[in-house]
Amino acid sequence: MWTTLQNIVAIPELRRRILFTLGMLAVYRVGCHVPTPGIDAQVLAKFFEGTEGTLLGMVSAFTGGALQRMTVFALGIMPYISSSIILQLLTVVFEPIEKLSKEGEAGKRKITQYTRYGTIALAVIQGAGIAVGLQTMTGPAGELVVPNPGTGFVLMTILTLTAGTAFIMWLGEQVTERGIGNGISLIIFAGIIAGTPAAIVNSLRLMDTGAMTPAVMLFILILMLAVVAAIVFMERAQRRVPIHYAKRVVGMRNMGGQASHLPLKINMSGVIPPIFASSIIMFPATVANLINVPWVQSVAAVMTPGHWIYTLFYVAFIVFFCYFYTAVTFNPVSVAENVKSQGGFIPGVRPGKETSDYLDMVLGRLTFAGAVYVSVVCVLPTLLISKFNVPFFFGGTSLLIVVGVGLDTASQIEAHLISRSYEGFMKGVSLKGRHG
Template sequence: MATSADQMAASLSLNNFAQATELKKRIWFTLGALVVFRLLSHVPLPGIDPVALQAQFETTKGGVLDFFNMFSGGALQRMSLIALGVMPYITSSIVVQLATSLSPALGALKKEGESGRKKLNQYTRYGTVVLTIIQGYFIAVGLESWGASSGHSAVVEPGLLFRVAAVTALLGGTMFLMWLGEQITSRGIGNGISLIVMAGIVSQLPRALVNVFEGGRTGTMSPLLIFGILILVVGLIAFICFMERAQRRVLIQYPKRATARGMMQSDKSFLPLKINTANVIPPIFASSLLLMPLTLVQFAGNRVAGESTWGDIVLAITTNLQHGSPLFMALYAAGIIFFCFFYTAVVFNPEETADNLKRYGGFIPGIRPGKNTEIYLDYVLTRITVIGAAYLTFICLVPEYLVTALGIPFYLGGTSLLIVVNVTIDTVTQIQSHLLAHQYGDLIKKSKLKGGLRR
């Protein structure tokens, strides 16, 4: 019965899509903004030698540069104006979000409503500017020294002028992307920042697919292996969709109230607790922390190559923290689990939720309002977070294991796969909401028209 109702709603949505002019305008605006983003990723920074840059970039594969290059859609590898992408904005927003839970002043600001939200957004923008300037300066300095010892510097004319120009260009590119993402959110469809990140990841897929099918054509990869990769990707996507929509629904009961007919009726609702409350934050944090020392030693490798002590340290770090090594896999899993529990504790406050339920007269059947409700919610949240942490660890470690242990060229990592699926689900949900609102709008207009004709 529910299936037939869903199919009827889907058919009505498809029929109304051609008439939903507002939705079509939003979709076209979103697509146009993403095209602008992809065009900007090919505009290089001033004073960069692209041939030397590409040669040096090949020597740091496996480091944090590859990780951030994936999110920027290859813009970091080309050192374009948007080489930093929206990562400074994402980092700043996460820091502000964490600060609102740790600082009483910012926490009170969050409760002020729309005015407080605007102030927090302004703090996020200020943090984005500061992070972009710091990261841009270190990128400029790193580019000047990158490959200088071998005589293949990526910078044509190193110096203060290049640093100022590079920082200014990177700051302008990041702030433009931040503005573009906000425009997509307000005038387009979906979350603008998330769509920009997803567009950067998806832009790398055609090249990966070409490499896979080229391997099948040349005989380096068997057709059975290619078919297995496709089945694995489909299976992981289906599993992610299931887990991201999974939730624990806690029954909330409200006191009986008198209705218009004089009958007493009690209201019921559900408090949905997502299995994966932390979303994709734990893999991003864990990957960044693990890959940072590897990238630093790769940058410093040429300078310490002749020193036996430092050379041994560099070799040990490079060997033990490579993708797929046992130490990397263990630390990666531990980091994901830690950040899962930490971020969940930050974004969901059982004490605040219990107080809100008590204030509005709601209670969980069999649980006393107040402290007992807080303990029960914390108990339930801890149990489902264990499942969420295990799910994230599995999704992120399976591609790593396949690439290293079995030699399967699985190009789409667990973190990027999570981002793509999550953003797609969110965007499709918003499109369905717009179609449903348009459908109800048409029904209201028709009912008013019939009422006018009867009069």
């Protein structure tokens, strides 16, 4: 480990990329503490008390607490993620976007441009909704969150939040281009782990007061390590479908005759299913915070973390979205046609329709295993909170994102180290031509 760190410091380009990434993330964290004008922060903090089990609490966790403090980065990067998902779905169902996705680098740039426009549009809509909602929010004693509501406050809030989201999007793109790792993912990563110090302090405080015994804390620490190890294993796990290529003669040379494989990940859909499932399942609890209607309150009571009905619906939505998103992003018919056009075949399976049916069957089984794995990880926080009084959400979408981003960033750093090692092997070597 120490040798790896020394190698990272010794490579100027990699060192610059890592320092640039850390600098951009520091800028993001500073922006998460710049307040939006016209809001009483103390009243707003009282309003957000007890929202951990709602959509507001989940989004606030993704923004590193920026939404709870209503800063200029309150919307976070969520509008960009939503816009990216919409464009990705349109690539499958909307023919013009599908054609753009097949036009190489030019088409990719065009889709990126549309994603940016969609991000701004969604940020304006969400900013308007938040601005209008803030004017109706009050504290426990009836204090107004917005002391001076009106059109001016709404326009200023929309402009501030939209500009903040656009700036975060620019930061993410700069990190991707000039830093190390995926910039957007790292921004979400930074927002999630920002709450770790407070969670550790709360845990120690519970131990001091006797609310949590040292044995329970030791059990939780061991469980944390086991869950992280399991997520790393499952995110790296894949089913390798063997593919053989028939020999063919091209000119005076024999081509093909090679064996390869098609890697299919167990968790093809990533963190999209728990995000969508959380958004839907937490909607009643979020509405209950804003509307004081008896039947809404009763529905929200059973649709909050810890209740068995909530857990049942949560798992059902995760399984549904795992299958739905996998079906949208992976087309067995298209893959089978590509394999057939390149002269490849799966041993024991005829090219064409039988290959697509075989891939569909394998993918269905893998998706079921992935859905069970994601469901277990996402249900874990509610069990820890209800059974062991853990003061933070360990597991779920947050942990999947943190581990996934960490693995991806480590892979990119490793790739830089390997490429520089190859250059080091060639340094000082004279490659002679035939007249040497």
